[in-house]
Amino acid sequence: MVIYDNKQWFNTLVNFSRSYVIQQLFRSTLMVGIVTAIFCVLVIDVFQFEIRFQSSLFSLLGIVLSILLVFRTNTAYDRWWEGRRLWGGLVNNSRDLALMMHSMLDRGNMEDRNYFAKHIANFAVALKEHLRNGVKLEELYHLDEREIVMYKQRQHIPNQIIASLYERTQHLCRSEAITGFDSIPIRTHLQAFTDILGACERIKRTPIPFSYSIYIKIFIMLYALILPFGLIEEFGYFTIFLEMLLFYAFIGIELMAEEIEDPFGLDCNDLPTGTIATTIKNNVYEILCLYKEVEKEKVRELYEKVF
Template sequence: MVRYNSKEWLKNLVNFYKSYTLQVLLRYVLYIGLFTGFFCWLIIDVMAWEVRLHSGFFSLLGIVLSILLVFRTNTAYDRWWEGRKQWGTLVNTCRTLAVMLQAMLPEGDMENRSYFAKHIANFCISLKEHLRKGTKIEEMIRLTEEEKKVYPHQGHMPNFISLQIFQRIQRLYGAGVFSEADMINLKPQVQALLDVMGACERIKKTPIPFSYNVYIKVFIIAYCFTLPFGLVLEFGYYTIPMVMFVFFAMAGVELIGEEIEDPFGLDCNDLPTGTIAETINQNVHQILYLYSNVKKEEEEMYVKVF
């Protein structure tokens, strides 16, 4: 995700020029410019054609297309914002779960604190990659030799880690470490991890309907390819930059919508899920170690910076 200061206009324009979306868009604009230039040369210098479409027709089509693009952008942004809210909920849930465990576990029980800190962090690390192209085992922290053998065979890593967390809590309850009241408070927090994961998977696996997505692209292309018919006789070769600018505006909105509708990837406008996972990793270790009699150096051993 690109971090920027909205008040620095010129600097933001430079960063925008470097974005992958703009680079793709400029190539498309160049293609439409070449087509328009060829069309203008053919009509003006070769055929001397006097027939044209009335500009009012394109004004009407432009209004319809603008409404479709507004709806497209709002839909894509809603998906992006929903993803951000879910990861915000994940941050709060992990912190709350860590605070509860820190308060409920017996003083000096560093084994269980270490276990929960590691697994909560690994749940978030595995979730960010699960929403991309699959969990990367090498990114997960402090895996035991047994876990290194078992984890690669798990088809749904976040599910498996949440199961491990709940199983550990259940065993501690059976051993009398946690009371029934503790379990009543802990279960909703573990459930919230699964709720966030499910909501993110819903966003990931439910793209904008194919027909709607393709229809807008076809509409934009058809509009810009026919626009020279309404401008060439009145504006001549000035039609070329005019059509290029119209296409830049409309196709740019569509490409931005395409980029943010899947907010969990690695595009420059996608959510910084890696940074959020790192924040959770640091927070849960600080909560579960900082308030126990553990040296700062030992705490830092368990904090991995991505």
């Protein structure tokens, strides 16, 4: 995710080109400008055609295209915002569960404190990678040999981590380290983990319908192709600038929507799930009095476009 200060307006504009979407947009707009320039030279200087189109036709098409793009952007942003709300809920549930375990477990019971802290933190890290290209075991915290072997045999590691937390909770009830009433809110938070996991998978595995996405792209390209015919008679070579400006506006909205509709990856504008997972780990270990595990420096995950 690109980190910026929205109060520094001019500095934000200077760093505008850091976004992959903007770089791709500049290249596409430049290509359209070159094609339009060739068209203008052929029509005005070489063949000297007289092309007359009703400008109202292009205004009508522009309105239709704008409505489609507004709906496209709102749909993509809803997915991005829902993902942010889900990860915010994960932060809150992780803290609440850690606070409960801190109040229920004896101060000297470092084994169970370590167990819950490790598994809560590992769930956030595993979920982050599960929503990308698969969980990387080397990123999980403090795995022993038994856990490494077990996770290598599992297709769905976040589910296994939740199952381990359920089993540990049941073990604490049987050993009377906590009461049955104490286990009820614990299970509620574990259920919330499962709900967050399922909701994130729904966003990840249910993209915008292909036909709808490709329809808008074709519409934009057709509009860009025929627009010079309606502008060249009145604006001449100024058509090149107008064509690039309108194409920049329309295709830019589509590219931004395309990037944020899957908010869990490594694109410039995706959610900072790596940073959030680190925050969960630090908070949980601190709550359970395991201060030596808290990272002193906040490490920001490097976000870049994945080709």
